[in-house]
Amino acid sequence: MGAAGRAFLPAIRGHAGFELAAFADPVAEIRESVAAETGAVAFADIPSLLAGTSLDAVYIATPTELHAEHAGLAFAAGKHVLTEKPMAIRIEDAQAMIAAADRAGLSLVVGHAHGYDRPIAAMREIVASGRLGRVRMIHTWNFTDWMYRPRRPDELAIALGGGVTFRQGSHQFDIIRLLGGGMVKSLRATAFDWDPNRRSIGAHTVYLQFADEAVATAVYNGYGYFSTMELVSDVTEWGFTEPVGKRPPVRRSAAASTADELEAKRKRAKTAIPASAPHQPHFGLTVVSCERGDIRQSPDGLYVYSDRGREEIAVRNDRSPRDLVLDEFAAAITGRARPVHNGRWGLANLEVCLAAIESSQRGEEIVLKHQVSIG
Numbered sequence: 001m002g003a004a005g006r007a008f009l010p011a012i013r014g015h016a017g018f019e020l021a022a023f024a025d026p027v028a029e030i031r032e033s034v035a036a037e038t039g040a041v042a043f044a045d046i047p048s049l050l051a052g053t054s055l056d057a058v059y060i061a062t063p064t065e066l067h068a069e070h071a072g073l074a075f076a077a078g079k080h081v082l083t084e085k086p087m088a089i090r091i092e093d094a095q096a097m098i099a100a101a102d103r104a105g106l107s108l109v110v111g112h113a114h115g116y117d118r119p120i121a122a123m124r125e126i127v128a129s130g131r132l133g134r135v136r137m138i139h140t141w142n143f144t145d146w147m148y149r150p151r152r153p154d155e156l157a158i159a160l161g162g163g164v165t166f167r168q169g170s171h172q173f174d175i176i177r178l179l180g181g182g183m184v185k186s187l188r189a190t191a192f193d194w195d196p197n198r199r200s201i202g203a204h205t206v207y208l209q210f211a212d213e214a215v216a217t218a219v220y221n222g223y224g225y226f227s228t229m230e231l232v233s234d235v236t237e238w239g240f241t242e243p244v245g246k247r248p249p250v251r252r253s254a255a256a257s258t259a260d261e262l263e264a265k266r267k268r269a270k271t272a273i274p275a276s277a278p279h280q281p282h283f284g285l286t287v288v289s290c291e292r293g294d295i296r297q298s299p300d301g302l303y304v305y306s307d308r309g310r311e312e313i314a315v316r317n318d319r320s321p322r323d324l325v326l327d328e329f330a331a332a333i334t335g336r337a338r339p340v341h342n343g344r345w346g347l348a349n350l351e352v353c354l355a356a357i358e359s360s361q362r363g364e365e366i367v368l369k370h371q372v373s374i375g
């Protein structure tokens with residue numbers, strides 16, 4: 001019930017297919033406040049949650065390095081699993097999660113929330129229609145203050161799934177793979193750690209090549225100077241308007257102590273991700289270049305540039321990305337549809353995150369071998 005967990009409360013409340021029956025969190029204050037707010041039964045750990053209830057499904061929003069262990073417990077207890085991204089921090093752990101789901105005949109969905117943004121789905125539809133020809137280049141660039149938002153220490157520790165390549169790159173790689181079809185052949189990356197007072201990967205540039213010779217760049221800068229909101233009409237990541245010129249400068253000094261920072265993170269978690277917003281959510285600027293036109297987001301949908309000039313396409317804004325994650329999870333559980341964001345898709349995403357970090361460390365191109373296509 002941290003930032004990610006809390007963000008799902010309105011989506012679960014509003015979804016006909018789900019009811020929040022119980023949750024687990026080791027922090028007593030969180031248990032008390034969320035139990036009071038939701039009426040759900042609170043447990044201090046996941047084994048007692050699983051033993052003390054008869055749930056159908058579990059949503060795992062614990063720190064990334066714990067997802068594999070927690071998914072393993074849930075599968076052993078016969079529950080379907082929705083897990084946060086990235087699904088794990090090691091390929092073997094992701095493989096074990098997939099094997100456990102397959103053995104038990106249970107669903108595993110990896111909720112890369114920004115890949116569910118409606119404008120990204122609308123871009124995919126245009127690409128699939130063939131109207132603009134083949135996708136040749138995808139660029140997704142995001143400049144934020146990620147590094148200076150309050151964090152748990154492990155969120156900055158690369159070996160524990162911290163830093164922007166794991167945490168934010170996983171959204172970018174999901175967007176890129178959804179738009180490019182999934183089959184990334186190889187990549188080359190440089191990751192940066194340039195603030196001596198806040199050690200982690202805070203920025204990266206990743207160049208990806210698809211099997212069909214399309215290419216992509218994922219650029220992320222979490223050091224909080226320029227914001228890509230400025231290129232999306234001052235619309236924030238979650239769809240609110242917030243004039244960039246009026247934002248106070250980002251505070252780059254560390255909190256007084258780890259405990260203070262944790263406290264600030266817990267406070268922020270309550271409102272960090274809103275349930276709905278007047279405009280479309282986005283993850284920075286995404287531009288898709290096809291043979292006969294380009295596509296990028298507008299505040300309320302897409303701009304399509306073709307021989308017809310620039311058209312704006314309005315995109316529905318009646319369901320949040322989290323509503324759509326739950327739709328995909330419900331369809332998977334009931335067998336109505338095979339989820340795109342299944343375990344193998346999540347594993348392929350994790351492979352890109354790991355390869356980007358390795359490429360930067362070794363100064364070499366990395367060839368990928370766990371990619372899957374969207375079909």
Ligand SMILES: NC(=O)c1ccc[n+]([C@@H]2O[C@H](COP(=O)([O-])OP(=O)(O)OC[C@H]3O[C@@H](n4cnc5c(N)ncnc54)[C@H](O)[C@@H]3O)[C@@H](O)[C@H]2O)c1
Binds near residue numbers: 152
């Ligand atoms: N999809 C998104 O947009 C999005 C946004 C934020 C975070 N995330 C992902 O969600 C995960 C959590 O990140 P966060 O920012 O919400 O962190 P957080 O620290 O805010 O939340 C983690 C929660 O897990 C609890 N926890 C820790 N150990 C536990 C255990 N053993 N059993 C049960 N609960 C335990 C903590 O008390 C805390 O409440 C990460 O994998 C992150 O990448 C996704």
